[in-house]
Amino acid sequence: MNHRTTNRLRLLIVPLLAITMAGCSSWVQRIVTYSIENFGEPILPADVRVISPILPYTGLAVLWGGHATVMIQIEDKVFMTDPAFTKTVGMLLHRLVAPGIDPAALAKVDYTLISHLHFDHFSFGSLEMLPKNGKLLIPPGAAAYTPEFGFVETIELQTWESIEESGVRITAVPVQHFSGRYGVDIPWHPEKGYTGWVIEYKGKTVFVAGDTGYHPEYFKEIGRRFSVDVAVVPIGPAGMGSANSLGGRIHVSPRGAVQIFEDVGAKIMIPMHHRTLSYGSTADPMIPQNLLQAVIDEKGYQDRIHILAIGERRVLMEEPSGQTSGTPQ
Ligand SMILES: [Zn+2]
Numbered sequence: 001m002n003h004r005t006t007n008r009l010r011l012l013i014v015p016l017l018a019i020t021m022a023g024c025s026s027w028v029q030r031i032v033t034y035s036i037e038n039f040g041e042p043i044l045p046a047d048v049r050v051i052s053p054i055l056p057y058t059g060l061a062v063l064w065g066g067h068a069t070v071m072i073q074i075e076d077k078v079f080m081t082d083p084a085f086t087k088t089v090g091m092l093l094h095r096l097v098a099p100g101i102d103p104a105a106l107a108k109v110d111y112t113l114i115s116h117l118h119f120d121h122f123s124f125g126s127l128e129m130l131p132k133n134g135k136l137l138i139p140p141g142a143a144a145y146t147p148e149f150g151f152v153e154t155i156e157l158q159t160w161e162s163i164e165e166s167g168v169r170i171t172a173v174p175v176q177h178f179s180g181r182y183g184v185d186i187p188w189h190p191e192k193g194y195t196g197w198v199i200e201y202k203g204k205t206v207f208v209a210g211d212t213g214y215h216p217e218y219f220k221e222i223g224r225r226f227s228v229d230v231a232v233v234p235i236g237p238a239g240m241g242s243a244n245s246l247g248g249r250i251h252v253s254p255r256g257a258v259q260i261f262e263d264v265g266a267k268i269m270i271p272m273h274h275r276t277l278s279y280g281s282t283a284d285p286m287i288p289q290n291l292l293q294a295v296i297d298e299k300g301y302q303d304r305i306h307i308l309a310i311g312e313r314r315v316l317m318e319e320p321s322g323q324t325s326g327t328p329q
């Protein structure tokens with residue numbers, strides 16, 4: 001049996017194992033039960049649906065598709081993080097709100113960036129929906145889990161490793177999360193398997209944190225190495241941590257997200273990883289956003305932290321840098 005077949009078998013066996021173990025594993029049980037109870041329940045429409053997601057002319061624009069799916073446009077280049085467009089994610093996680101980006105409306109995506117292997121971030125069905133005229137970047141140790149989707153190239157980067165081409169530099173940067181794909185397969189997956197990304201193009205720098213807990217060194221180091229304009233940072237799921245904590249080891253709280261924003265020294269923060277999916281919790285999905293708003297008010301960050309609606313596009317820099325036209329090609 002070759003390596004790829006073995007991995008395919010693992011992909012099949014692990015969810016079955018997860019379901020079998022539901023009796024002794026409370027989070028699996030919660031998600032399975034909740035998903036069955038909510039099977040067929042209507043999904044709320046996205047707050048906004050932009051007809052043409054790619055702008056003909058812009059400096060820097062960000063469009064939140066819900067959860068960790070963020071489209072970042074820097075002038076003529078389009079970057080997509082953790083695309084999730086399917087109704088359920090990984091067969092189990094129920095979507096509360098429809099995707100705010102229609103992949104069929106995208107003429108191109110230059111770079112698709114995957115933060116880690118968890119099925120709410122590395123959705124095979126969603127990757128199939130994207131145009132294949134760009135490259136797929138995956139975290140350390142992810143190649144063995146990655147089917148051939150037909151992208152121009154699939155590149156696995158190690159921490160602090162970069163690709164550099166046509167003026168674009170993308171670097172894998174350290175974050176703190178956990179490995180595996182289904183939660184129960186960590187022993188089979190000793191490699192790290194998760195990353196953040198720093199995108200640099202035309203003198204603009206965007207840091208995407210992926211899924212992370214707070215770490216006292218990693219984000220400060222990213223801040224020392226890069227001059228970050230925009231930080232895209234997770235603030236969910238709902239119901240974890242108190243208002244004053246920085247969150248747990250694998251997920252930051254909204255206050256922890258703001259600490260990351262300060263550590264990397266970004267000018268602007270865009271929150272994500274909230275409101276969109278149910279993790280089997282009955283907590284109000286608006287909790288992270290409300291807690292973040294309280295931190296914004298407390299610190300006076302109204303002009304620097306932008307809470308987007310699902311499907312909303314925000315132009316953060318109007319003008320392209322040079323005199324060249326920003327027309328995507
Ligand atoms: Zn995760």
Ligand SMILES: [Zn+2]
Pocket residue numbers: 118120121211273
């Ligand atoms: Zn996640």
